[in-house]
Amino acid sequence: MKKVLITGTAGFIGFHLARQLLEAGYQVTGLDIINDYYDVELKYSRLALSGIDREEISYNKIVNSSKHPAYRFIQLKLEDREAIFDLFKSSEFDVVVNLAAQAGVRYSLTHPQVYLDSNITGFLNILEACRNYPVENLIYASSSSVYGLNKNMPFQVSSNVDHPVSLYAASKKSNELMAHTYSHLFGVPTIGLRFFTVYGPWGRPDMALFLFTKAIKEGKPIQVFNHGKMERDFTYIDDIVGGIEKMVAKPQVQRTDWDPETPDPSFSSAPYKIYNIGNSSPVKLTHFIKTIEKALGTEAEKEMMPIQPGDVEKTWADVSALVRDYDYNPGTSVEYGIARFIEWYNSYYSTQ
Numbered sequence: 001m002k003k004v005l006i007t008g009t010a011g012f013i014g015f016h017l018a019r020q021l022l023e024a025g026y027q028v029t030g031l032d033i034i035n036d037y038y039d040v041e042l043k044y045s046r047l048a049l050s051g052i053d054r055e056e057i058s059y060n061k062i063v064n065s066s067k068h069p070a071y072r073f074i075q076l077k078l079e080d081r082e083a084i085f086d087l088f089k090s091s092e093f094d095v096v097v098n099l100a101a102q103a104g105v106r107y108s109l110t111h112p113q114v115y116l117d118s119n120i121t122g123f124l125n126i127l128e129a130c131r132n133y134p135v136e137n138l139i140y141a142s143s144s145s146v147y148g149l150n151k152n153m154p155f156q157v158s159s160n161v162d163h164p165v166s167l168y169a170a171s172k173k174s175n176e177l178m179a180h181t182y183s184h185l186f187g188v189p190t191i192g193l194r195f196f197t198v199y200g201p202w203g204r205p206d207m208a209l210f211l212f213t214k215a216i217k218e219g220k221p222i223q224v225f226n227h228g229k230m231e232r233d234f235t236y237i238d239d240i241v242g243g244i245e246k247m248v249a250k251p252q253v254q255r256t257d258w259d260p261e262t263p264d265p266s267f268s269s270a271p272y273k274i275y276n277i278g279n280s281s282p283v284k285l286t287h288f289i290k291t292i293e294k295a296l297g298t299e300a301e302k303e304m305m306p307i308q309p310g311d312v313e314k315t316w317a318d319v320s321a322l323v324r325d326y327d328y329n330p331g332t333s334v335e336y337g338i339a340r341f342i343e344w345y346n347s348y349y350s351t352q
Contacts, residue, residue: 029093037206142195157265199235216296222289
């Protein structure tokens, strides 16, 4: 049973990944600070489903799951260097999946310091811990937002990403550069994942699917940015965690085929790689909304809005490298994924 640390397990992707790896036979430690960026009740409910009792949680205390003998949880800030080091020293992790971060493009416009604390200082602590207490594999969350002003579709990991349009995106680009430095200098094997609009049951309340569903059910208008002229590479959560599970068992190795005279920024001679992880099938926002309306049996009242600062008009992932290296196989339709989300939403909020 390999020991895996997953940071951000009170969050959307981390919660699902922890369950997936537990089913696959891994020994999992979950970590999260449980901040109030969005509804903490949803975060505690995710933890409860994994057998973590809310009443048992306190800062820097290991809580064992009542449902999974191989699962334990600790409330901890990534910025707490001493506590992070103590956890790594005592646990001897084989693999680390760092999903904890301050998320949200729009939030970064008003709360920039939080992004530096969590996404930069926090990630540095993870890298330093992996350096001092070596792991076989470090997988970490980047973001499709790093593509910024780039409009060369589909987005390719070999493309330039030097023009971010939000501090959130800049922090994720910084993570990729930091990871390469540690892979090059200290041999830490790293895999950076540029996520593309992940959705599904237990999703984040600040994401479009959640916001639209909630507003439509409450009879309130939905805000449609850029007058509906947006496209997103919506990616269902099961496709995401299935892909990550394959990477957990197969770390990056040093490469001999990288050419420093024509450098590809997605890999190097170090044990370092960047991947897009998306559905590779962009969906128009208008179609996405119509699919929600159909699933709910209600037409939405739409409030057309201009594009917001920090937003990009279209995302579309080239996932060919991930298909080649890890047999990644996304394919969940938005019709199926939205239906599953709404089933969960109706069930969850009928009991709250």
